[in-house]
Amino acid sequence: MEKQITDILRNLMACASVTNTEKEIAAETWMLDFFRKQPYFQTYPERCGLFPIPGDPLHRNTVWALVKCDGSDNEEQDGKAPENGLTAEEDINAIQTAGQRPTVIFMGHHDVVPADVYGDAAPWAFDLDNIAAHLNKENLSAEAYTDLLSGEWLFGRGCCDMLGGTAVQMALLAEQAEKVLQKTDKSKKTQNEKNMMADKPVKTLLSNPDEAIVDDGDEEELCGPGKADTCSALLFLSVPDEESFSAGMRGSLSLLEGLKEKYNLDYRLAICAEPNQRLADGKTQVVYSGSIGKLLPVVLVQGKLVQVGSYREGLNPLGILSRVVAATEGDETFTERYGEEVSVPPVWMYVRDLKEGYDFSLPKRAAGYCNVLTFQKTPAQVMAYFLGKIKGVLEEVSHPVTVMTWVTLWQQAKQHSGFEKFWQETERKKRELLQEEHKTFPEVTLWLMQRTLDFLNFDQPAVVFGFAPPYYPAVRSEEMKDAARFAVYKKALSALQEVEIKTYFPGVSDCSYCGIPEGTQNPVYQVNTPLWGKEYHFAVDALARLQIPFFLFGPWGRDLHQAGERVNRYSLTEEYPAVLRKLLHCVW
Ligand SMILES: [Zn+2]
Structure with missing residues (x-):
């Protein structure tokens, strides 16, 4: 052999x-x-x-x-x-x-x-x-x-x-x-010898709904x-x-x-x-x-865009995001133990502003995604952990900031006039980004979150939480x-x-x-993952x-x-x- x-x-x-x-x-x-x-x-x-x-x-x-x-x-x-x-x-x-x-x-x-x-x-x-x-x-x-x-x-x-x-x-x-x-x-x-003396046994008939598996009936x-x-x-x-x-x-x-x-x-x-x-x-x-389990939580922060000279009237999303990162990165309290085995704490893979080019104003948005490995924690528990940390950070921010999960944002969009047309176009563009432009799942997730905020003309400070594939x-x-x-x-x-x-x-x-x-099975992951569906499931x-x-x-x-x-x-x-x-x- x-x-x-x-x-x-x-x-x-x-x-x-x-x-x-x-x-x-x-x-x-x-x-x-x-x-x-x-x-x-x-x-x-x-x-x-x-x-x-x-x-x-x-x-x-x-x-x-x-x-x-x-x-x-x-x-x-x-x-x-x-x-x-x-x-x-x-x-x-x-x-x-x-x-x-x-x-x-x-x-x-x-x-x-x-x-x-x-x-x-x-x-x-x-x-x-x-x-x-x-x-x-x-x-x-x-x-x-x-x-x-x-x-x-x-x-x-x-x-x-x-x-x-x-x-x-x-x-x-x-x-x-x-x-x-x-x-x-x-x-x-x-x-063959036996068949000379007795009737053939009745064959079990097997039905097969799946075309890829042909019945060989033997x-x-x-x-x-x-x-x-x-x-x-x-x-x-x-x-x-x-x-x-x-x-x-x-x-x-x-x-x-x-x-x-x-x-x-x-x-x-x-x-x-x-x-x-x-x-x-x-x-x-x-x-x-x-x-081990793996999740990729995504946090998008929308601040208040002002010219840097008016800093106190604005809200820098980078300030909020970086505090969320600091509160979670390497957080040993999040880790899990199973016997002698200990899981790895959250690790941020990407943190940056979403401004293209340079000018003398605060960035409007910033986003990041974090690698989370789990033993027993469910997506619902992971989400609760991140939302808790985000709310903790926001307590020290002087401006009111709305915290939303992806499903909440999407429900709001669904009730907005013109949604059908918007979503049809979004689906088409989404496929193009993934299949033709070979954008990554997290990139397209962030794109979807931003596009939905834009569709709603949502311009108040906000933090949107969701998941990107894979899971x-x-x-x-x-x-x-x-x-x-x-x-x-x-x-x-x-x-x-x-x-x-x-x-x-x-x-x-x-x-x-x-x-x-x-x-x-808990639908928390599915409903909070913008790409869950045709593209990833x-x-x-x-x-x-x-x-x-x-x-x-x-x-x-x-x-x-x-x-x-x-x-x-x-x-x-x-x-x-x-x-x-x-x-x-x-x-x-
Ligand atoms: Zn291998």
Whole structure:
């Protein structure tokens, strides 16, 4: 398998699938071709495909492939005890939901960050075999250089984040598919003999509303009546755009729901193959069972424009905004603790006046946006925190200042005459800014806030609060459905490899869209995000329905996004595939 993993990795890297570019499609096509070449998918061509990301201007796709297996088709058949570190009782506990197919999702992303940081070595950044020869002391850290000399690491853009993990998952899916096919051939022969003596079993008819998932109507070939509870499945899913705005994962929720319904899948565990770090001992790998939340609150301040000589009659929005920034930036009282883990305080990413050019008057408006990472705090709590700080700042301002959330401002605009026409034109211009002028989400959010204030001819001092995309909900696998079963998987993983399972992956990941606990959907975010809708959204209801517990568990990697990006050769080609294989059988 070692050779197959490095072959896949080499080919995937060569696609140079830089995030938010058409090049991601090259990787998608390569992956689909790989699956189509497997005998299993030649027999069942409908079980793999490209799922177009809805509304994506770059026309990118999620690559998916599904192998339906018979649960008894594993090592346990040889009469050996399962090597997953579980007692027989726990193993039984892991197989409970009769009638649904226990399913593991291998998930990942096929986009990579650009290779500019490689400098002179950039032309080889995507060349797995030759990049090492072009790296040296000058472009690597001391640790990376030592690793380079050791020969134990593979270098190059994407090898670690995360095409390496993806290559392993593709190879394992192919292996599983081959096993199933061999078993099917055997069972077909037996079936033919039986058919000579009895009527054919009635086929289960499956309806499929989703055009992207074609019904292959062969439900019973591997799972005859009475066997359904032992049938399992492995679903591979690789999304585009993870390194940008997660359009791939957000857009794939309907695919996940469609496949679940069509094949009666019980998504028991997703394993996202993002690389992991290890503790200083070089052995204990840090794995995550949750992913941190991220929000981008936006504050726009409208002051009172006067000539600087009349300063006392005016109101400088920069004065207010900078005090809001000072009251919140790095505020440790905002941070959250979960066990030993502590979240990062608010960090302002952008603060400036909105005046174009220079003159001798106060700026009319100023705005900023702030990066907020959360464990448990909801958008409503984050909003309450910021509004509280804003009101605190305004208590020391001599002029009256109105504080508004975006939804309040928008409601006022809706009641204003001429709104329909105004909004139609705004929608058109908004699309143009995003798609043709490639303005960022926060830029267009600020543009929308200003445009709406202008439409209302609102010229009193005001502070408008809202959110800009992206939004990553904070998630913890332990609080999703079937928590007891997930506890068993954690135990199994700990028995299979030396790991430290932490809760919140601090780097923000697509796993945020694996599900949210029921009852936590709150419309505060949606109504206060001017761009929520066609331009940016995800199916919040689908998240509440899906609730897929996950591990962020991949091979051992270092220095992702840097020129020293590397993945440990042994971890990638031997250890990780072996552990994944065993973990699969624990879930099935
Ligand atoms: Zn990644």
